[in-house]
Amino acid sequence: MSSAIKEVPVHLPKSFDRPDEPWHHYLTIDVIWYVLGYTLFHPFVSWILVLCLRAQYTRYEAPEMRIALAWALLMTTIGIFGLINDKIAFGSPREVDLSEEVIVITGGVEGLGGLLAETYGMRNANIAVLDTKKVDEDEAEEKGVVYYQCDVSNAKQVEAAAAKIVEDLGAPTILINNAGLVHTTSILDSTAEDVEQTFRVNTLAHFNTLRTFLPHMLKEGRGTIITVSSVLGHLGAANLSAYTASKAALLALHHSLRAELAQNPDAKEIKTILVTLGQMSTKMFAGVKTPSNFLAPVVTPAEVGKDIIRLIERGESGEVALPLYSRYIQILGVLPIGVQLLVRKLSGIDGAIGKAGLAKRDGSEKK
Template sequence: MSEKIKEVHANLPRTFDRTDEPWYHYLTIDIIWKVLGYTLFHPWTSWILVLCLRAQLTPYEALEMKISMAWALAMSTIGVFNIISERVAYGRAREVDLSEEVIVITGGVEGLGGLLAETYGMRSANVAVLDTKEISNEEGEEKGILYYKCDVSDAKQVEAVAAEIVEDLGVPTILINNAGIVHSKSILDSTAEDVENVFRTNTLSHFNTLRTFLPHMLREGRGTIVTVSSVLGSLGAANLSSYAASKAALLALHHSLRAELAQHQDGKEIKTILVTPGQMSTRMFADVKTPSNFLAPIVAPVDVAKDILRLVEQGESGEVAVPLYSQYIGILGVLPVGVQTLVRRWSGVDTAIVKAGLVQNEKSE
């Protein structure tokens, strides 16, 4: 008799649970911008247009030839400038071989962290997940992941688990700080314990993991540190004060970390990645509605994960900000205050939690 086939249960994205949307629901400014980036705004494509005109024997003095050459030259100049700018900011990429790396992911049971952990697990990488949720050894073996029950807000627990990871897998070289919780309460309704709990999990945990794992990376002379913040760290939002403030602190922490690594003699080969996504389709903000699916689409965790995976495996530093508006959210701060007020009012950022009925509720990711 043939051996019974093992059943693997898949957790499908939330979009599979919804009714089919009209085609224009999936048309967003992010898709348009991406297409333009590979066509009109791409240096190679711009020069192909010039070559096509020459193939038609268009003279150099013709207006269309002058315009196409000027455009191609401008796109090439911008492209070269961006390459030089990133090299100045981040330096050369480091060599990454997943078989020789040990990846530590906090909050890696569900959501974005869970997706990253399972992706690396399927690729037979050395993955250690730190989470307060317990996962059986059998499930861990199926996924190719070692799960450690650990409250990353407790420095002693992190240190104890780090010793186990070094013994089980080796010296950690990639740290993805992803753990996070939210208390959707107003400032007046929040207790001291609520605020402290959010900051301990969302912010202080990063200090705990950095103090524990960064020395290993410095001794190895290589490493990658991923800091998962949020676009709300730059915006703030009503009824999300503790969450937004804890994520804002991570922005400053990331820049401070980069500055200290630049001054450390063994920190040149340690790369840093800042992740500031917009609203993701995870359980944390599952019922929150976006004001415009075209301008501010809800991001699937896979869209964030693939950019993180790309930077980590290319050995590069950088920033992951999706959807498109999250890349330019800093511009809002330089606009006149009246315009800022109108944008916030239109976006619904300060009323979204109330409309979703999430005030006073607590969810974790």
């Protein structure tokens, strides 16, 4: 009995393609927080400390035992609270079988979308990519991905592509709205065409795909919708007004979508995932320097993709916010205005595009 093994071309990074960084470059607050989450802040490890003290015949009245017990109880309480909170917020997970799912990814030729498409393609999942870029048929076959040349900002093109997807692969059940565009110009230097194009690709395209693919999910009685936004949607930034405004609109769209699905009895098994990213190492913001590699590291598509795939395949709703500060950036909005301005100045957020030499008329990049 034999089974066919799919050969997948792999291009490993060459050592000279990566800068020779010192070891401390890779030590970030995200790494520290991750390690603490699986050690000192983990309920299981906390109780192991208690057991170790008891193994040494430490009395319960001893100060070190009381501290260890209090810490273990605190971590357990926080853990249980987190589980209850997620249950209330996102409900029970749905069952996901990749062989029965049809995944649609917008902007899936390069960057984060490309990584997700190729990852699922290697696993023989049913993948449909909508992108304006054309992909050679041989390359598509190698990757195990079906590409449809489509401008997602055009509702008619999305509808036509959807009809082909249903005919070729089946009813779409997972939608990853990833396509994005940025114009790095000031408000005064921007044109009406620049702003309109940014909103059509970054925001209106989501309405096009939702109106087209959500009915299929409702009919199937299951689905997952991923909205890729940006931390800049909370902050805004100089020379990125159209981009940040379009990403802020996605935050409101995501919450509105969740509210409408909650009112629809046919949408109980439709999950939603909000992705809020800081700076990611893609072509879109190539050349932009992070103000602090320790506090605000540049995340890779692999890191983001791993978290998105985990939630999709667990059948869960949720949020993916990377790096760490992205999870708590909304706290900045409740601080006094003077403190907010000081934080912005220290972070260099409003000067990043100018320092990278990207603040120019008609300077645009696509994902």
